[in-house]
Amino acid sequence: MPESKIIYLDNAANTLVNPEILQTYQKVIEQFIANPSSIHFEGQKASHLLDIARQQILDCFHLSNHEVIFTSGATEANNLAIKGTAFQYANRGRHIITSVAEHPSVLEVFRQLETKFQFTVTYLPINKDGIIDIDDLKKAITNETIFVSLMAVNNETGAINPIKEIASILSKHPKIIFHVDAVQAVGKILFDYSKVDLITIAGHKINALNSCGVLLKRKKIDLLPLLAGGGQEGGIRSGSNDVAMGVSLSKAIRLALADVPSKIEYIKPLNQQIRSYLLANADLYEINTPNDASPFIINFSLKNRKASVVVEALSNRGIMISSTSACHARKEAFSYVVKAMGKAEQIYSNTLRVSLDTTNTKSDVSLFLSSLDEVVKGIKR
Amino acid sequence: MITYDHIMVRFGELSTKGKNKKDFIKTLAVNIRFALKDFPLLKIETRYDHIYVALNGTDYQPVILRLQDISGIHSLSLVYKCSRDMEEMKQAALNLIKEEKGQTFKIKCKRSDKKYPLVSEQITREIAGHILRSITLKVDVHQPDIMLSIEVREEATYIFCHTFLGAGGYPLGVGGKSMHMLSGGIDSPVAAFLMMKRGVMIECIHFASPPYTQAGVIYKLEDLLHTLNKYQPRIRLHIIPFTKIQEAIYDNADESYCITVMRRMMFRLADRLAKRRKCPVISSGESIGQVASQTLQSMHVINEVTNTPILRPCATMDKTEIIEISRKIGTYDISIRPYEDCCTIFTPKAPKTSPRLDQVLTFEGKFDYETLIREALQNVEIKILAFDDEKTEGIL
Numbered sequence: 033m034p035e036s037k038i039i040y041l042d043n044a045a046n047t048l049v050n051p052e053i054l055q056t057y058q059k060v061i062e063q064f065i066a067n068p069s070s071i072h073f074e075g076q077k078a079s080h081l082l083d084i085a086r087q088q089i090l091d092c093f094h095l096s097n098h099e100v101i102f103t104s105g106a107t108e109a110n111n112l113a114i115k116g117t118a119f120q121y122a123n124r125g126r127h128i129i130t131s132v133a134e135h136p137s138v139l140e141v142f143r144q145l146e147t148k149f150q151f152t153v154t155y156l157p158i159n160k161d162g163i164i165d166i167d168d169l170k171k172a173i174t175n176e177t178i179f180v181s182l183m184a185v186n187n188e189t190g191a192i193n194p195i196k197e198i199a200s201i202l203s204k205h206p207k208i209i210f211h212v213d214a215v216q217a218v219g220k221i222l223f224d225y226s227k228v229d230l231i232t233i234a235g236h237k238i239n240a241l242n243s244c245g246v247l248l249k250r251k252k253i254d255l256l257p258l259l260a261g262g263g264q265e266g267g268i269r270s271g272s273n274d275v276a277m278g279v280s281l282s283k284a285i286r287l288a289l290a291d292v293p294s295k296i297e298y299i300k301p302l303n304q305q306i307r308s309y310l311l312a313n314a315d316l317y318e319i320n321t322p323n324d325a326s327p328f329i330i331n332f333s334l335k336n337r338k339a340s341v342v343v344e345a346l347s348n349r350g351i352m353i354s355s356t357s358a359c360h361a362r363k364e365a366f367s368y369v370v371k372a373m374g375k376a377e378q379i380y381s382n383t384l385r386v387s388l389d390t391t392n393t394k395s396d397v398s399l400f401l402s403s404l405d406e407v408v409k410g411i412k413r
Numbered sequence: 414m415i416t417y418d419h420i421m422v423r424f425g426e427l428s429t430k431g432k433n434k435k436d437f438i439k440t441l442a443v444n445i446r447f448a449l450k451d452f453p454l455l456k457i458e459t460r461y462d463h464i465y466v467a468l469n470g471t472d473y474q475p476v477i478l479r480l481q482d483i484s485g486i487h488s489l490s491l492v493y494k495c496s497r498d499m500e501e502m503k504q505a506a507l508n509l510i511k512e513e514k515g516q517t518f519k520i521k522c523k524r525s526d527k528k529y530p531l532v533s534e535q536i537t538r539e540i541a542g543h544i545l546r547s548i549t550l551k552v553d554v555h556q557p558d559i560m561l562s563i564e565v566r567e568e569a570t571y572i573f574c575h576t577f578l579g580a581g582g583y584p585l586g587v588g589g590k591s592m593h594m595l596s597g598g599i600d601s602p603v604a605a606f607l608m609m610k611r612g613v614m615i616e617c618i619h620f621a622s623p624p625y626t627q628a629g630v631i632y633k634l635e636d637l638l639h640t641l642n643k644y645q646p647r648i649r650l651h652i653i654p655f656t657k658i659q660e661a662i663y664d665n666a667d668e669s670y671c672i673t674v675m676r677r678m679m680f681r682l683a684d685r686l687a688k689r690r691k692c693p694v695i696s697s698g699e700s701i702g703q704v705a706s707q708t709l710q711s712m713h714v715i716n717e718v719t720n721t722p723i724l725r726p727c728a729t730m731d732k733t734e735i736i737e738i739s740r741k742i743g744t745y746d747i748s749i750r751p752y753e754d755c756c757t758i759f760t761p762k763a764p765k766t767s768p769r770l771d772q773v774l775t776f777e778g779k780f781d782y783e784t785l786i787r788e789a790l791q792n793v794e795i796k797i798l799a800f801d802d803e804k805t806e807g808i809l
Contacts, residue, residue, distance in 0.1 A: 056808050076629025080636075081808070088809055283809050 039351045039396045043237075044187055044216060044329055044387030050239040056283050057241060060276035068273050069264060078275045085282035089246065092289045093225045101247045101265045102278045106215045106234035107137040108258075109247035110181075112269065113211045113230040114141045116255030117179050118151060124207055125176035131156040131164050133369045135187055138213055142181075152176070158372050161322040162191030170201060179209050184217035188356060188369040188385060189321045190329030192221060199227035209253060219288030219295065220328045229253055233285070235277075239389075240284030244277045296327060299388050302397050303327040306386060309401045316408055318379055320370050331385045333370065337408055339382040340365075345407040351400050354385040415508040420476060421490040421564075421571060422464040425581050433587075438464070441485045441584035447646055447800075448479050460568075462525075465494075477577055482643045484610045485587075486579030490562070492571040497529065502536075502570050503543040506561060510544055513574055515558025517551045518544070526567045536563060583612025585645055590614045591696045591724065592687035594679065595637070595650070596754045597630060600698030600727050602637050602744040603735050607726035608696050609644045616690055617648060618683050620655040625758040631796075636747045638798040644742075646800040649690075653682055654792050658785045659759070666776035668761045673768040674776055676706045676715045678786070684719040685790055696724040700735065705764035714768045 040048065060081070066074035068082050086100040103109045118128055130142050132155045145151040154172040156164045164182060180202060182193050195212060202210045211230040217223065218233050225231055230253070235244035249255065249268070261270025310317040310332050320331040334342060339355040346353060356367040371380040386400070424441065442459045445466070449455050454469040455476065466476065473491055480489055495505045510518060520541050522533040531539070540563065544550060550559075564571045591608055593615040595601045605615050619634060631652075638648045658678050666674045683695050699707045706715065716723060727735050739745040 059808055071627065071629070073628045076627070076632055080629075080632040085809060279808060286809065 037350065039392075039400055041386045041388065041392065041396070041400060042352045042354045043389035043392075044385065045354055046236050046242070047239045047389055048391060049241060050284065050287065053240050053280050053284050053287070057276045057280040060279045064275050068275055069262065082273060082275050082278050085279045088282045089248075089285050092285050093231075093248065095226055095248065097226070097252075098231075098248045098250050099266065101249055101269050102273065102281070103245045103247055103269060104243050105236070105245040106135075106213065106232050107245075109232040109234075109245045110135070110137040110211075110213055111141055112247055112255060112258050113232060113249075114138065114179070114181055115145070115258060116268070117209050117211070117230070117253070118145055118149070119256040120254050121178045121209070122151075125174075125178045126150065127152045127154070127174055127176035128179040128181075129154045129156065129169070129172050129177060130181045131158060131183075131193075132372045133158045133162065133164075133186055133188075133191075134181065134183055135213060135215070138181055138183070156182075158191075158369075160373055162186055162189045162320070162325070162369065162373050163193050163322075164198075166194060166197055166201065169198060173205060173208070177205070177208055179211065181211040181213070183213040183215075184223065185214075185221060185326045185329070186369060187216050187329075188367055188383070189331045189373075190216070190325035190327075190387075191322055192217075192325055195223055196227065203227070216326065216329070218285065219292055220326050221296075222292055235281045235284060238284045238288040240281050241277065244274075244281045246281065246285075295390050298390055299327045302388055302392060302394060303330055305394065305397050306330050306401065309405075313405075318375075320373065320375065320379070320383060328389070329385065329387045331367075331370065331383055333375070333379040334382040334384065334408065335378065337382065337411060339384055341411055342384065342404070342407055345411065346400075346403055349403050349407075351403055353400070354387070356383055356385065415493065415505065415512070417473060417491040417493050417509075417573070418468055419492045419494050419571070420466040420468065420473065420480065421492045421573070422466065422480065423487045423489070423579070424462070424464075425485050425487040425579065425583065437485070437584055437587055440586050441483075444483055444485070444584055444586070445480065448483055448643075449476065452476060465492075479643075481577065481579060483585075484580050484582035484612060484644065485584030487581060488576050488579050490571075490573040490576045492573040494569050494571055497565060497570050499531075499536075499539060502563065502572070503540055505570075505572055506540045506563065507544055507547050509572055509574060510550065510559060510561055511548060513559045515550075517553035517557045518559040518561055519552065519554050519557035520544075520561045520563065522563045522565070524565045526565060529565050536565065580610060582610035585609055585612055586614055588612030588614075589694075590616065590690070590692045591694045592683050592690060592692040593617050594683055594695065594697040595619050595634065596698070597633050597637065597748065597752060598698070598754065599732075599739050599745065599748040600700060600703075600735055602641060602698075602748060603738045603742070604696060604698035604726045605641055606644060606738065606742050606744075608724065609641070611726075613694075613696075614645055615648065615696065616692060617650045618686055619650060619652050620679055620682075620754075621652050622656045622659050622758065623654075625656065625659070626753050630752045630754070633747060633750050633752055635796075635798060637744055639800075639802065640743045640747065642798060642800040648798045650796045650798060651686055652794040652796070653686075653789050654794075655679075655682075655789065658782065658789060661780050661782065661785060662776075663759055665779040667772075669763055669765045670768060670772060670776055671759060671761055672706050672764045673711060673714060673773055676711075677718050677773065677777070678782060680715060680723070681718050681782075681786055682789060684721050685786070686793070687721060689790075694722045694724055695719070696726065698727050698735075699725045700727045700730055700732070703732065705766045708766045710767040711765070714770050714773055717770060 064078040066078050068079035089100050142153050146153045156168050202208050209229045212228045213232045215234045229250045231248040233246045236242045257268050259270045318333045343355045366381040367383040370383050452471050454471045456467040458465040495501050520537045522537045524533045562573050591613050593605050595617040662674050
């Protein structure tokens with residue numbers, strides 16, 4: 033491995049921890065020593081801080097009818113949202129809807145419910161732009177439908193589902209609870225979170241620490257807890273609270289949601305720089321990410337090279353990008369999302385994903401592109 | 414498209430206050446300026462019968478919301494300011510009414526400058542005529558969809574369609590200061606709000622009996638007062654160490670009289686503190702008959718310790734009415750957090766609802782409460798809760 037600086041372009045998998053957020057974590061660990069459920073003064077002090085942190089999260093998302101449930105991350109938040117709703121409201125119907133392009137922490141939960149718990153699942157297809165078709169959703173809804181889970185921004189392609197339109201359709205079906213996995217959306221696109229019943233957020237995608245997440249839940253919805261116990265988090269997620277984690281995550285959310293438009297403006301030219309290069313070399317690359325997607329993610333395929341070889345060669349040069357998503361890259365050799373967009377086998381089997389963050393610079397991107405060019409033109413297959 | 418550029422602030426009851434009016438307006442202007450200090454582009458102009466807030470491009474909605482919390486304001490209108498030239502007024506009125514939804518309209522004109530060449534009715538006719546010729550709206554003077562108001566004043570004309578209700582009452586500060594008894598329950602913050610709404614500033618007195626009451630209650634009090642800070646930006650909180658007095662009462666008084674004697678001690682302390690802090694009145698969240706110490710007979714016996722007026726703004730309200738206000742001002746969810754207060758510990762099984770004064774005096778004669786009161790006042794702990802406090806020391 034060369035000693036030069038690492039160029040990190042895999043921010044959809046994990047972001048670098050912001051030192052300010054780490055500082056908060058450390059400060060809270062040192063100054064707030066008690067379990068917030070304890071009734072002594074230190075306990076009350078910790079509980080008060082955590083309450084302020086919760087309120088800050090709601091304020092940042094402009095939510096007044098929701099509450100915050102801290103979780104161990106997005107996977108737990110997704111599991112809680114999906115199973116918690118399905119089990120709680122199974123008496124109202126047993127049909128649930130999602131899409132084929134969801135993150136594994138959603139898809140696999142639906143598969144469990146389908147195979148082990150007698151729920152009927154509709155997996156909506158995605159179109160060539162990587163998003164669901166509103167008409168497909170309308171057709172899928174039946175009297176039995178109680179739950180819809182759709183991601184805001186696809187983690188592999190950056191494609192943006194029409195959440196606003198979906199929410200307005202679902203609002204005509206008061207029985208249906210709407211969950212959005214917003215992991216790749218927070219601080220990256222602008223949307224109105226208040227129309228959604230359940231929202232998943234992950235800390236490590238917004239420069240906070242790993243293993244922390246939030247499920248935002250509309251107050252009037254009940255969830256069957258996955259973890260029963262001491263009744264923390266309003267009884268929905270038992271387990272002693274990690275005050276430092278919650279508070280630092282609250283800060284990360286505040287920073288992520290501050291001035292999103294200018295972050296988008298910063299990222300756009302970097303995205304454009306990559307796109308221009310890929311378009312100029314159309315014999316080598318095919319872009320999978322649609323034009324109107326989140327500018328933070330650009331997914332493309334190698335027309336006649338092997339993606340894993342390119343990832344390895346770039347990695348050896350200190351440039352970190354991803355093939356498919358990190359979450360299942362070790363398991364499967366192809367991208368099920370890109371496959372679902374209707375692409376050919378060579379394309380969906382050889383996808384690369386570059387995901388950006390405001391810490392990346394124009395020169396990072398230039399160096400990445402020149403290295404990519406050399407690597408792709410230099411290897412045999 | 415034409416946009417509203419000012420907010421017209423109409424005064425509450427103070428329009429009737431004769432010579433004091435100037436002070437009232439000045440205080441209101443100070444309060445408004447403070448409340449709006451987070452909006453750097455606004456400009457505030459004070460005139461004899463209105464205050465105008467020039468928006469200078471600021472979104473009006475958050476500004477109106479802030480202004481609606483300020484006491485002493487009767488109503489607020491979103492206005493367009495233009496010259497008194499008839500052609501300009503016609504054009505502005507037409508452009509504004511085009512933005513509104515509805516089929517019918519009515520024009521209300523007020524000419525406060527009586528030297529203006531046209532009288533109100535003539536102005537109304539001119540402008541209505543222009544609107545009727547230009548777009549397909551109808552006039553309905555009884556139930557119009559759109560109410561277009563025009564005020565011709567000496568300096569300019571103001572045109573508006575939207576008026577919002579203010580909080581009413583008097584500007585905070587013109588009513589002087591009250592020593593307010595704050596327990597942390599539902600009623601006392603509501604009573605505090607009602608006092609503020611009437612223009613009275615408050616200082617708060619809270620009785621703490623550690624270890625019977627929890628020190629963590631301070632977070633509850635802080636949150637309550639921070640919520641009230643939107644009406645009064647700085648609130649001083651006096652925390653009285655009450656344990657020794659409370660223990661002495663339970664050693665010396667009959668159980669059924671403990672609450673009566675305790676309330677008398679509290680009012681003695683509040684009274685001394687009120688005098689020290691130059692508050693001519695005491696206020697509390699008591700409501701007639703709600704608990705044993707709040708029956709009229711109890712109030713009579715308890716009140717006997719002082720001549721200082723004790724104002725009880727919630728006295729005649731039902732609990733549901735009090736709760737409704739507490740929800741509106743945002744204190745309800747904080748108030749219901751579970752904490753013991755001085756009144757709920759040692760609760761006797763059968764407290765007296767009609768205590769006798771001679772009995773009370775006998776019990777009080779059995780111990781030297783004067784020394785204990787003096788000692789408590791020496792050890793009072795003071796906190797100041799302010800609107801722009803950094804609550805979390807930069808952590809968040």
